[in-house]
Amino acid sequence: MGAPYYCISDHIHYNEDDEYFPETLNLAKGLIAKSIDKPLFLASEITFADSEGNLPLHPRSKKYLSYTLIGAHYIPGTSINMEDTHQGKSTLYQWLEEDYEKLSQLFEIVESMYTKGIAKNSPDILVHPFSTILRCDFAHVELLSVFEKICEICQETRTAIEINRSEIRRFIEFPNPVSIEHPDVPPLRDFYHKLISIMAKYDILISLGSDAHNLNDVGDIGPCVDMINTYHISPDRILNLKKKGTICFSEVVDQQA
Numbered sequence: 001m002g003a004p005y006y007c008i009s010d011h012i013h014y015n016e017d018d019e020y021f022p023e024t025l026n027l028a029k030g031l032i033a034k035s036i037d038k039p040l041f042l043a044s045e046i047t048f049a050d051s052e053g054n055l056p057l058h059p060r061s062k063k064y065l066s067y068t069l070i071g072a073h074y075i076p077g078t079s080i081n082m083e084d085t086h087q088g089k090s091t092l093y094q095w096l097e098e099d100y101e102k103l104s105q106l107f108e109i110v111e112s113m114y115t116k117g118i119a120k121n122s123p124d125i126l127v128h129p130f131s132t133i134l135r136c137d138f139a140h141v142e143l144l145s146v147f148e149k150i151c152e153i154c155q156e157t158r159t160a161i162e163i164n165r166s167e168i169r170r171f172i173e174f175p176n177p178v179s180i181e182h183p184d185v186p187p188l189r190d191f192y193h194k195l196i197s198i199m200a201k202y203d204i205l206i207s208l209g210s211d212a213h214n215l216n217d218v219g220d221i222g223p224c225v226d227m228i229n230t231y232h233i234s235p236d237r238i239l240n241l242k243k244k245g246t247i248c249f250s251e252v253v254d255q256q257a
Ligand SMILES: [Zn+2]
Pocket: 045, 071, 073, 127, 128
């Protein structure tokens, strides 16, 4: 496995999710007690809680986090979420065909949530941009201009943007077949390539993540590396937490021991 270090992160979607943080903490401490072979970083993946880009409260976890990942897992003020992409898809397609007002409100929320949220919180990493909407098979071109604005802010805040192994599986390797013919909704694969090509243009770091949810997937970032090669993104632009000087959780725990 070529990765230089391990990272563990759980989600914080709502205020109450912070209550589960001790479980992550115990897991991390358990791994360190077993003498894992690489440094271990601890993070939380925090969801934008409203259209102003505010985050759920996370007082328990905050002091332990090596770094923060921020992303969207639902679109505040709408019914679009990652839990029910089937319903989300039919809602979005209906708005596209019958209620453009609703759709433009959605894009306004998305733009505001991402741009304000990143500017306010300066996260280390923005995870899987637009995944909530893309998982509903809704790769609307309007999101590409929103993404340009997101990249501008990430450039200012030095926020890396993630290329996530699961996203490549979902949108490049095994995308759902196109189920709508509409000039504003290109195939997922084309859209995802466009996102990466936009990232390539800006002076932003790229975070490569295996997004492993089981042991076999840990460190599987090969397809992410292929993607940055395809777009001639310099390896210097790959986020390296050690080089960045991020405090490593395993070192802190060692010192406490
Ligand atoms: Zn996520």
